[in-house]
Amino acid sequence: MAKNPVCPTPEEHHLHLCELKAKPHNADFDKLFDKPKFVCSNCGGRVNKAENLCAPKPL
Numbered sequence: 001m002a003k004n005p006v007c008p009t010p011e012e013h014h015l016h017l018c019e020l021k022a023k024p025h026n027a028d029f030d031k032l033f034d035k036p037k038f039v040c041s042n043c044g045g046r047v048n049k050a051e052n053l054c055a056p057k058p059l
Contacts (some may be wrong), residue, residue, distance in 0.1 A: 006042050007054040016054050017045040 007013045017032065017040060036046035040053040050056035 009054075012051070013054065015052060016040075017047055017052050018043045018054060020052070021045075 007016065013019055020029070020032070032047045032049075032052055035048050037048055037059055038050045038053055038056040039046045039059055041055040041057050043054070045053060046059065047053060
């Protein structure tokens with residue numbers, strides 16, 4: 001698991017978009033983005049669930 005000094009929940013960082021993008025994708029990966037409701041204020045990534053971002057903000 002990569003460490004991110006900006007992530008407020010480093011123990012869950014392996015579940016965040018910035019970490020998931022660096023790994024091989026499976027069929028469920030696209031389901032993270034199909035109806036985005038949150039944006040990460042660190043990386044700008046947009047996903048469906050806040051728990052998949054380091055610094056989520058509602059869209």
